[in-house]
Amino acid sequence: MGLMSAYMLQKAGHNVTIFDADGFPANNASFKAGGMLAPFAEIEHMPVTFLEPCFESIRIWQDISENGAFEFAQRGSLLLAHPQDRHMLARFAQHAPQAQITDKARIAELEPGLNNRFSDGLYLPEEAHIHPQKAMRFLIQNLQHKIQQDIDPGHISGHYDFVIDARGMASQKTDSDLRGVKGELLIVHNPDLILTRPVRLMHPRYALYIVPREGNLFMIGATNIEAEGEPRPAVKSAMELMSALVTLHPSFAEAHIVEITAGIRPSYPDNLPRITQAGNIISSNGLYRHGFLLSPVMAKCVLALVEKKRNALYILLHERGHR
Ligand SMILES: Cc1cc2nc3c(=O)[nH]c(=O)nc-3n(C[C@H](O)[C@H](O)[C@H](O)COP(=O)(O)OP(=O)(O)OC[C@H]3O[C@@H](n4cnc5c(N)ncnc54)[C@H](O)[C@@H]3O)c2cc1C
Incomplete structure (x- = not known):
């Protein structure tokens, strides 16, 4: 979630620094994933209104996939x-x-x-798949400023216009819903x-x-x-x-x-992701079984919040009560 957000923000022209306590690539949940981009198969775990965002994510993976860098393929399942x-x-x-x-x-x-x-x-x-570890390496290679450091979003928020908090399970200390x-x-x-x-x-x-x-x-x-x-x-x-x-x-x-x-x-209890904003801290978490399936659209939503634009997924998550 963090890597994809950083990648999209940087691509949109923002100056981004990414921190990860475990380095690049971190041996995190994303590094262990299977890499399925399977909206229909996952519909058991989310409302049907998520199908379109899932397919948008697949299109984003396809767009950023360069010369098979991370084995993206859409041959169905x-x-x-x-x-x-x-x-x-x-x-x-x-x-x-x-x-x-x-x-x-x-x-x-x-x-x-x-x-x-x-x-x-x-x-x-229409289903697709990627190689998660290669996808992470691809995103990392394309990021300019990377710092291996354990940080508290609240402590650094004064130094940046925005802090994107994508700490996954580590947020459980302050987010008891996780x-x-x-x-x-x-x-x-x-x-x-x-x-x-x-x-x-x-x-x-x-x-x-x-x-x-x-x-x-x-x-x-x-x-x-x-x-x-x-x-x-x-x-x-x-x-x-x-x-x-x-x-x-x-x-x-x-x-x-x-x-x-x-x-x-x-x-989260409903197995759906959340994006929330408190001051200049945007938190994005709860990707459950859908870290690769949803992070591109979630990152697009983060970018929209930073740029104060409307975003379809944000509306789906907040205004339609899917959270
Ligand atoms: C076995 C398995 C198979 C899966 N298969 C799929 C699949 O096929 N398709 C799919 O879409 N999803 C799949 N998933 C789900 C997906 O992996 C997760 O939803 C996703 O990894 C969550 O990503 P994240 O970025 O939120 O968390 P993480 O990947 O855990 O990343 C959080 C990062 O935050 C860093 N961090 C934490 N605290 C701090 C701090 N204080 N300072 C600095 N850094 C910090 C951590 O080091 C870590 O690198 C699978 C998951 C598993 C476990």
């Missing part, structure tokens, strides 16, 4: 279910009329690597499978994505656990992620584990 979970696809389709029903032949056309293992699916052609939702994910190397787009495997407990990345890497995640205390991934979650992966394609049994990691998503 494919939702698949094992026979016992087929009802989940039907339920999902009711909420997402844009989803195209795909049969065995269409799945084989979209992802031949899956070898006809699935007969039922849904295809959401809670942490743990997400765990797994990265593996599998040279024996080619996927061209993210696959969401309908799972009774989590929205599990398998996202292909360059170099035969695959990200699988993420869990969604209401427990912020323990930052390390649990054995149970690792087992669930791995077994889901192997049911997608047996070649994953021979894949090599690159990383198992966990992050804490800053979240």
Whole structure:
């Protein structure tokens, strides 16, 4: 959130200094994310009025993506279910009329690597994905003034026209509405499978994505656990992620584990983000499962507040009561 705000403000001609206590890139929630830009799939977690802002974010990522710097791709996502979970696809389709029903032949056309293992699916052609760590590095490279320092927004507000407070979970000390939702994910190397787009495997407990990345890497995640205390991934979650992966394609049994990691998503009770202003401090937080999906439009909103302009997302969050 902070990097994207700084990037947009700087691009608009403002003189920006960014502080992060953990350096650049920080090993924060954003650094652990999966990178799905999946508005339809996420509509379970937000009102439908957020669809347009989500698609605007995808357009912004596309606009700033340079020569594949952060693996931005908009090839849609494919939702698949094992026979016992087929009802989940039907339920999902009711909420997402844009989803195209795909049969065995269409799945084989979209992802031949899956070898006809699935007969039922849904295809959401407008969804996209990026590589979060590469996206963060891209934004960082383009920022001029970066200082590794732990700061209190209130203490520095006298030195700047505006302070953008995007401290994520660290704001919990003063913002008691914030809670942490743990997400765990797994990265593996599998040279024996080619996927061209993210696959969401309908799972009774989590929205599990398998996202292909360059170099035969695959990200699988993420869990969604209401427990912020323990930052390390649990054995149970690792087992669930791995077994889901192997049911997608047996070649994953021979894949090599690159990383198992966990992050804490800053979240408000309604799981929607908030932008508030007190004096010259603008706070932007609560991006929950949507840090990459929403930070571009949230940053645009921050820019509008700095420039005292109207902003559609601000109106949606404040005047329509989605907060
Ligand atoms: C496993 C997992 C998978 C996810 N997958 C997706 C996904 O596919 N798509 C998606 O859109 N979102 C996803 N998310 C959600 C997304 O990662 C979060 O919503 C997002 O990272 C929140 O970003 P943030 O900038 O608010 O917080 P953070 O990324 O935590 O950044 C806050 C920063 O503030 C710094 N800071 C804190 N206090 C201070 C201080 N006093 N002084 C200076 N610096 C300070 C911290 O060091 C940190 O770098 C996922 C999250 C997880 C955990």
